[in-house]
Amino acid sequence: MKPDMRGETVLEVRDLHTHFFLRRGVVKAVDGVSFSLRRGEVLGLVGESGCGKSLTALSLMRLLPKGGAQTIKGEVLLNGENILKRTPAEMREIRGRRISMVLQDPQTSLNPVFSIGDQLREAIERRKRAPNVEVMKEAVAALRRVDIAAPEQRIGQYPHQLSGGMKQRVVGAIAISGEPGVLIADEPTTALDVTIQLQYLKLLKRLQAETGMAILFITHDFGVVGRMCDRVAVMYAGRIVECGPVRQIFEAPQHPYTRALIASVPKMTGPVGRLTTIEGQPPSLMDLPVGCRFASRCPLVEQRCLDAYPAEVRVGDAHTADCWKVTPA
Amino acid sequence: MKRYIARRLMQGVILLFMVATIVFFLGRLTGNPVDLMLPEDATAEDRAALTQTLGLDGPILDQYAIFVGKAMHGDLGMSIRMKQPAAEAFFDRLPNTLVLIPWAILLGMILGIPLGVVAAVNRGGMLDRAAGTVAVLGVAMPSFWLGVLLIFVFSVELGWLPSGRMGGPSHYILPVITLGTFLVAGFMRITRSAMLEVMESEFVKLARIKGLSEATVIWKHCLRNALIPVLTLWGVFVGNLITGAIVTETVFAWPGIGRLTYEAVIYRDFPLLQAVIILKSILILSINLGVDILYAYVDPRIRLA
Amino acid sequence: MAIAERPPPTEAVTPRLSLWRLVWPARVPGRFRRTARVPWIPIAIIVVIVIMAVFAPLLAPYSPIDQTLRDKLLPPAWMAGGSDKYFLGTDAFGRDILSRLIYGARVSLLVALLALTAGGGVGLAVGIVAGYVGGAVDSILMRLVDAAFTFPAILFALLLAVTMGQGFGTLVIAISLLLWASFARVIRGEVLSLRQRDFVALARVRGCSALRIMVTHILPNVLNTFMVLVTLNIGVVIIAEATLSFLGAGIPPPTPTWGLMISEGRGRIAEAWWVALIPGIAITLMVLSVNLFGDWMRDRLDPRLRQL
Numbered sequence: 020m021k022p023d024m025r026g027e028t029v030l031e032v033r034d035l036h037t038h039f040f041l042r043r044g045v046v047k048a049v050d051g052v053s054f055s056l057r058r059g060e061v062l063g064l065v066g067e068s069g070c071g072k073s074l075t076a077l078s079l080m081r082l083l084p085k086g087g088a089q090t091i092k093g094e095v096l097l098n099g100e101n102i103l104k105r106t107p108a109e110m111r112e113i114r115g116r117r118i119s120m121v122l123q124d125p126q127t128s129l130n131p132v133f134s135i136g137d138q139l140r141e142a143i144e145r146r147k148r149a150p151n152v153e154v155m156k157e158a159v160a161a162l163r164r165v166d167i168a169a170p171e172q173r174i175g176q177y178p179h180q181l182s183g184g185m186k187q188r189v190v191g192a193i194a195i196s197g198e199p200g201v202l203i204a205d206e207p208t209t210a211l212d213v214t215i216q217l218q219y220l221k222l223l224k225r226l227q228a229e230t231g232m233a234i235l236f237i238t239h240d241f242g243v244v245g246r247m248c249d250r251v252a253v254m255y256a257g258r259i260v261e262c263g264p265v266r267q268i269f270e271a272p273q274h275p276y277t278r279a280l281i282a283s284v285p286k287m288t289g290p291v292g293r294l295t296t297i298e299g300q301p302p303s304l305m306d307l308p309v310g311c312r313f314a315s316r317c318p319l320v321e322q323r324c325l326d327a328y329p330a331e332v333r334v335g336d337a338h339t340a341d342c343w344k345v346t347p348a
Numbered sequence: 349m350k351r352y353i354a355r356r357l358m359q360g361v362i363l364l365f366m367v368a369t370i371v372f373f374l375g376r377l378t379g380n381p382v383d384l385m386l387p388e389d390a391t392a393e394d395r396a397a398l399t400q401t402l403g404l405d406g407p408i409l410d411q412y413a414i415f416v417g418k419a420m421h422g423d424l425g426m427s428i429r430m431k432q433p434a435a436e437a438f439f440d441r442l443p444n445t446l447v448l449i450p451w452a453i454l455l456g457m458i459l460g461i462p463l464g465v466v467a468a469v470n471r472g473g474m475l476d477r478a479a480g481t482v483a484v485l486g487v488a489m490p491s492f493w494l495g496v497l498l499i500f501v502f503s504v505e506l507g508w509l510p511s512g513r514m515g516g517p518s519h520y521i522l523p524v525i526t527l528g529t530f531l532v533a534g535f536m537r538i539t540r541s542a543m544l545e546v547m548e549s550e551f552v553k554l555a556r557i558k559g560l561s562e563a564t565v566i567w568k569h570c571l572r573n574a575l576i577p578v579l580t581l582w583g584v585f586v587g588n589l590i591t592g593a594i595v596t597e598t599v600f601a602w603p604g605i606g607r608l609t610y611e612a613v614i615y616r617d618f619p620l621l622q623a624v625i626i627l628k629s630i631l632i633l634s635i636n637l638g639v640d641i642l643y644a645y646v647d648p649r650i651r652l653a
Numbered sequence: 654m655a656i657a658e659r660p661p662p663t664e665a666v667t668p669r670l671s672l673w674r675l676v677w678p679a680r681v682p683g684r685f686r687r688t689a690r691v692p693w694i695p696i697a698i699i700v701v702i703v704i705m706a707v708f709a710p711l712l713a714p715y716s717p718i719d720q721t722l723r724d725k726l727l728p729p730a731w732m733a734g735g736s737d738k739y740f741l742g743t744d745a746f747g748r749d750i751l752s753r754l755i756y757g758a759r760v761s762l763l764v765a766l767l768a769l770t771a772g773g774g775v776g777l778a779v780g781i782v783a784g785y786v787g788g789a790v791d792s793i794l795m796r797l798v799d800a801a802f803t804f805p806a807i808l809f810a811l812l813l814a815v816t817m818g819q820g821f822g823t824l825v826i827a828i829s830l831l832l833w834a835s836f837a838r839v840i841r842g843e844v845l846s847l848r849q850r851d852f853v854a855l856a857r858v859r860g861c862s863a864l865r866i867m868v869t870h871i872l873p874n875v876l877n878t879f880m881v882l883v884t885l886n887i888g889v890v891i892i893a894e895a896t897l898s899f900l901g902a903g904i905p906p907p908t909p910t911w912g913l914m915i916s917e918g919r920g921r922i923a924e925a926w927w928v929a930l931i932p933g934i935a936i937t938l939m940v941l942s943v944n945l946f947g948d949w950m951r952d953r954l955d956p957r958l959r960q961l
Contacts (some may be wrong), residue, residue: 080557082553082556082557107562109557111560111561111562112559113559114556114557114558114559115557115558115559115560116559119557119558120557122550122554122557124550127549127550127551128550128551128553128554129551129554129570130551130554130555130572130573131551131573131649132576133569135570141555141558141560142558145558145559145560177649179649190554191556193558194557197558197559250492303368332395362796363799363800363803363804366800367800367804370809371812374812374813374816375816377816483940484944484945485886485937485941486894486938487940487944488888488936488937488941488944489933489936489937489940490892490896490899490912490915490936490937491896491934492893492895492896492899492912492915492916493915493929493930493933493936493937494933494934495917495931496915496918496929496930496932496933497923499922500922500926500929500930503896504922504923504926536958540720562830584802587803587805587807590805591805591807592806594807595896595899595900598900601918609808609811609899610901612811612815613811613814613815613899613900613901613902614901616815617815618815618816621811621812621815622812624808625808627811628808629804632803632804632805633803636803
């Protein structure tokens with residue numbers, strides 16, 4: 020990693036609120052999320068299913084599903100400018116070129132009726148208009164870059180002729196074709212075989228080293244976090260409850276939820292005991308409590324946790340946690 | 349792929365046999381097949397001759413064998429009214445109908461598919477309802493009435509277009525509209541539901557992530573996938589068109605196989621009708637087979653399997 | 654999917670209860686929801702036509718077949734040359750169009766009813782048997798259904814008319830042929846999924862014969878779907894009857910049917926457009942109403958059938 024590339028903040032999210040306005044109520048899926056991402060770093064966004072991680076990603080891309088979802092508050096600063104204020108046309112320009120995304124399921128991410136080459140071409144042509152032959156050469160190079168063997172053949176093939184791992188690499192190639200500064204990876208390895216997962220993570224790391232892009236890595240798997248991420252943000256019920264460098268969080272998690280999450284990852288070493296789980300359920304996003312949202316399941320709960328949402332407390336170097344019970348640094 | 353074609357061909361042949369058998373039996377069922385197949389002024393000798401050639405006084409299976417044998421040689425009987433081999437009459441007029449059908453399909457597609465896309469993209473909105481109304485109307489109007497209405501408005505009242513018969517381009521307009529109208533509804537409906545399904549796909553999200561324009565996403569990525577189920581309907585539509593042609597050609601005095609069918613019915617020309625049905629079956633089956641092959645070719649998942 | 658720059662939604666404005674809404678029941682929130690969802694105008698049209706059909710002798714001002722050549726080809730009452738005597742004008746034989754229209758409704762509906770019962774009934778039976786019994790029986794029956802689908806039944810209807818002669822019975826049989834296959838296919842699908850259910854297994858354990866199970870257990874559960882299919886196909890039947898009548902394969906004259914009226918009026922379209930065009934309006938309105946009503950019923954009873 021070239022030292023002079025790191026450091027500059029490319030993405031800053033401030034107090035993002037994305038709600039679903041349904042007939043029966045309002046689902047506050049993303050309810051005050053803030054984080055920042057620097058060039059060359061990998062920020063993990065971890066949480067249970069339904070905590071709002073994917074929706075955060077979609078909010079950043081401004082690709083919310085139809086039917087009531089709205090980003091109603093907050094700022095998303097991409098290289099300093101708030102992209103929430105951009106017109107749809109401008110947003111289209113930004114997508115693919117400055118910020119891009121890799122989706123979870125490789126089986127459905129690629130259009131089945133177009134060849135791999137065609138789909139790559141669309142992404143490449145956004146960056147440069149060139150005669151077909153040149154674009155195709157670039158496409159072959161892109162495939163080679165993501166470690167796909169015999170790329171000249173693959174160019175003409177169709178998605179159903181590739182394995183899941185290969186498809187996901189193609190999706191990766193498409194995502195970085197536009198040379199974005201920020202890549203959002205939404206659970207990219209969840210649908211892959213375990214044996215392929217590691218390869219893919221290494222690929223992502225390598226690509227990042229080459230391009231210097233920032234990666235927002237969304238996952239529910241703490242094991243992957245350990246491998247991939249420099250920093251991690253833990254999300255619960257629409258908010259980030261803890262955020263800090265990966266090592267610190269693993270070695271000394273502060274927020275009770277983080278602690279419970281890490282404790283529940285089965286250890287492959289040491290004596291085998293009972294698997295620990297977290298009792299209870301997350302609160303309904305339509306009906307959130309006034310106080311701390313983890314209170315109903317927290318072993319350290321006390322009255323003030325129920326009365327008011329905890330303030331953000333600095334518990335270490337660039338490490339914060341939202342809890343009444345943590346000791347400030 | 350080759351196996352697929354072979355299998356479909358076999359199915360087609362079996363279907364054809366079923367149809368021919370049913371037609372055959374219907375003809376023999378009614379007690380007096382000879383009368384059915386000869387003009388009223390036929391002499392006793394004619395009757396005897398026919399009974400001889402078709403084996404009408406023998407067992408039914410022998411009759412069937414004769415029937416099939418003759419059919420294989422292209423002899424499908426003699427039209428009572430036209431005094432011409434029925435098959436010949438059919439093939440004389442076939443081109444006239446074949447010339448109408450592609451235009452009708454084209455009309456259906458040009459109007460129907462975009463309507464379907466617009467309806468899907470605007471789901472639930474005014475445009476969706478408007479498109480839906482057009483579709484329902486297209487199906488509710490009997491096509492022969494539409495034809496008469498069009499003749500009245502454009503031919504009688506406005507005098508812009510001829511009211512019938514085959515001829516130059518202006519003669520084609522009204523018949524094609526009449527024939528193709530109900531197709532618009534059909535194409536619109538399937539395109540709409542296919543699009544709605546496709547628009548939910550993940551790869552559509554990816555297309556948007558790439559930053560492609562909305563128009564490209566809808567018309568290139570979505571439609572291309574949505575068209576696959578649309579193509580399968582072609583086969584059904586062609587069947588409908590060939591029967592629809594009966595009515596349209598009658599209304600516009602168009603000399604095609606549709607009108608031939610009508611004449612066979614009106615003049616109670618059983619041999620002609622029998623031949624028309626069998627030949628039309630062959631036509632429809634061939635077209636269906638062609639459509640299936642086209643479909644298999646268009647969907648790369650089947651082509652390369 | 655791209656988000657627009659719109660502010661959070663405010664309270665929905667109560668929409669105007671326009672005529673449009675009466676035809677196309679919409680997602681109407683608020684107090685109009687219950688009533689606006691029902692397609693009133695189509696229902697009204699259907700009711701009117703049914704009343705016309707049932708009470709034809711009482712409602713028709715004249716006999717539909719009496720000819721008054723003196724009064725032939727009179728325009729409808731609101732046009733120049735028309736008279737109040739014949740509200741919708743007369744045809745080439747001096748017969749009152751309105752009366753013929755009313756009696757025509759009777760014929761159309763009767764044929765529709767019988768054809769739906771026969772064709773629907775056969776389709777229902779075939780569907781249940783094929784779905785429940787399965788195996789070779791299912792294969793054969795489904796081949797027949799496929800054949801019926803591939804091949805347009807109108808042609809058979811015409812063939813029947815020629816070999817068996819025109820008439821009421823022939824017409825009903827012919828139209829039934831059009832219907833049975835689509836009923837069979839859908840019902841079979843339903844039965845296939847019903848077959849897996851526990852109450853069927855229980856019945857078998859109790860020793861019920863296949864026939865008994867099909868009649869007492871399966872049949873009542875597919876009736877819902879059957880009713881929806883019936884309503885969806887009424888339009889098809891009406892148009893089929895009109896088409897066959899138009900082509901001279903329906904009920905022979907002088908019995909008035911709407912299709913026949915259009916056929917008869919066609920030749921005189923230049924001087925007397927009302928003879929041919931008015932019955933068509935009636936057909937279109939009827940089919941439109943029935944289809945809209947059918948769609949509504951399907952949405953209420955069994956939305957799974959939406960892809961039909």
